[in-house]
Structures are given as C-alpha cells and as structure tokens.
Amino acid sequence: MKAKGARTVARGSSGIVAGLTAAALAAVGFLAYQASANAPDSVAVPKPKASATATAPAKPEKEKEAPPVVPAGSGTGKRTVYALADRRVWLVDENDKVLRTFEVVPSALNPAPGTYRVTSRSEPPTKGSDGVMIEHVVRFAMVDGVTVGFSAAVDGSMKSPDPSLKTGGVRMSRADGDAMWDFAWNRTSVVVVP
Incomplete structure (x- = not known):
C-alpha cells in the first residue's frame, strides 16, 4: 500500500x-x-514588412487656406491691387497671375478708390512721415497734400499709424517690401479698391 x-x-x-x-x-x-x-x-x-501590393490608406493632407482672390473690378494686366477694407495687396503680372498677396497696415490717409501710377521710389532707409525709419518706398498718390506710398519699416514693425497725424505710409513686412520693390517700377498701375 x-x-x-x-x-x-x-x-x-x-x-x-x-x-x-x-x-x-x-x-x-x-x-x-x-x-x-x-x-x-x-x-x-525586425517586424515583417507589408507586401508591396498592399497600400496604406491615404492620410488626408492638412487643407491649406486658399489665398484671397484678386478683387473683382481691379482691372487686368500688370498691376498692384490695394484693397482698403481687406488691408491687403496683390502683385499681379501681365497675364493676370497673382505673384504675391499680403496684408498691410493702412496709412492714416487713404487714397480714394481708383487707378494710380507709381510716381517715385526710394530704396535706401529714410525717415517716414510718422518718424519711423523705412525702406523700399513706392509712392503712388497724394491725399490732402501728403504723399501716399507703400513702405517697410527697417525694424520690421507694422504698427497702426497715429490717426491724429497726417501720414501716408502703407506698411508691410520687410519681405513683402522687397517683393513690392522688385515689382512696382515707375508708372506701374496701382489699383485701389474699397
């Protein structure tokens, strides 16, 4: 047992x-x-690889916001379009292709809507009517005896102008100022829209 x-x-x-x-x-x-x-x-x-015939589902790309279109009624051909309400500029080539668009800070004095021409340009830094050092000045209109033009502040600032001063500088970034300088030669059309 x-x-x-x-x-x-x-x-x-x-x-x-x-x-x-x-x-x-x-x-x-x-x-x-x-x-x-x-x-x-x-x-x-090592992990086994997927076969060459298998495809991964496509990932949706981040949707880029389409740049604003050139305002209707701004003409045709090579021109600079300045939309007062949108605070935006378009550089448009002779084939009506937008080369660049960017935001700006309007001057204290705004020109009336209409078509103007670049009247003069100044490249080296100079003092603007608001006392800020500016470069790449592209002038195109007169309002109340004050010249209105596009410019870039040398320090890169884009402050709104003092509304009590009669200033005519439409400010943009330095990179946009460079593009404007290369594009808008004397007699180039500047179309101002509301």
Missing part, C-alpha cells in the same frame, strides 16, 4: 511541475515580447 500511495504523490507532483513549467514559459514569453516592443530600433527584432 505504501507503494501505491507513493505513486499517487508522484503523479500529483508531476502535474504541479508541469503547471509551473507552463506558467514559467508563459511569463518568459510575455517578458520577451514586452522587451522587444520597448527596445530601440537598433536592437529590436
């Missing part, structure tokens, strides 16, 4: 050993998976 009872204990302990072995293998497998998932690419186990 003693032998019979010993056999029963042996069978029971072999089941325990088998269960512990299975649990140990599962734990080692889980730890190996966790280690490979968190390992840097230089030591991680």
Whole structure:
C-alpha cells in the first residue's frame, strides 16, 4: 500500500511541475515580447514588412487656406491691387497671375478708390512721415497734400499709424517690401479698391 500511495504523490507532483513549467514559459514569453516592443530600433527584432501590393490608406493632407482672390473690378494686366477694407495687396503680372498677396497696415490717409501710377521710389532707409525709419518706398498718390506710398519699416514693425497725424505710409513686412520693390517700377498701375 505504501507503494501505491507513493505513486499517487508522484503523479500529483508531476502535474504541479508541469503547471509551473507552463506558467514559467508563459511569463518568459510575455517578458520577451514586452522587451522587444520597448527596445530601440537598433536592437529590436525586425517586424515583417507589408507586401508591396498592399497600400496604406491615404492620410488626408492638412487643407491649406486658399489665398484671397484678386478683387473683382481691379482691372487686368500688370498691376498692384490695394484693397482698403481687406488691408491687403496683390502683385499681379501681365497675364493676370497673382505673384504675391499680403496684408498691410493702412496709412492714416487713404487714397480714394481708383487707378494710380507709381510716381517715385526710394530704396535706401529714410525717415517716414510718422518718424519711423523705412525702406523700399513706392509712392503712388497724394491725399490732402501728403504723399501716399507703400513702405517697410527697417525694424520690421507694422504698427497702426497715429490717426491724429497726417501720414501716408502703407506698411508691410520687410519681405513683402522687397517683393513690392522688385515689382512696382515707375508708372506701374496701382489699383485701389474699397
């Protein structure tokens, strides 16, 4: 009988050993998976690549906001269009293609809507009618005896003018001032729209 009872204990302990072995293998497998998932690419186990025929779903690109269109009734051909209400300028080539558009800070004195021509230009820095050092001045109109023109502040500022002063500088960024300077030569049309 003693032998019979010993056999029963042996069978029971072999089941325990088998269960512990299975649990140990599962734990080692889980730890190996966790280690490979968190390992840097230089030591991680390579993952199988998708087949060449499979395609990933296309990710929608961030929609870019379309630039504002040139105002209707601003003419045709090469011109600078200045929209007073929109506080924006368009540089349009002879084929009616917009080369550049940008926001501006209007002058204290605004010209009436209509078509003007660039009358003079000054490249080197000079003092504007508001006392700010400016460059790339492109003049095109007169309002109450004050010359109105596009310019860029040398310090890059685009502050609104003091409304109590009679100033004629339509301010833009220095990069936009460079573009204006290269585009708007003497006699180039400047179309002012409301």
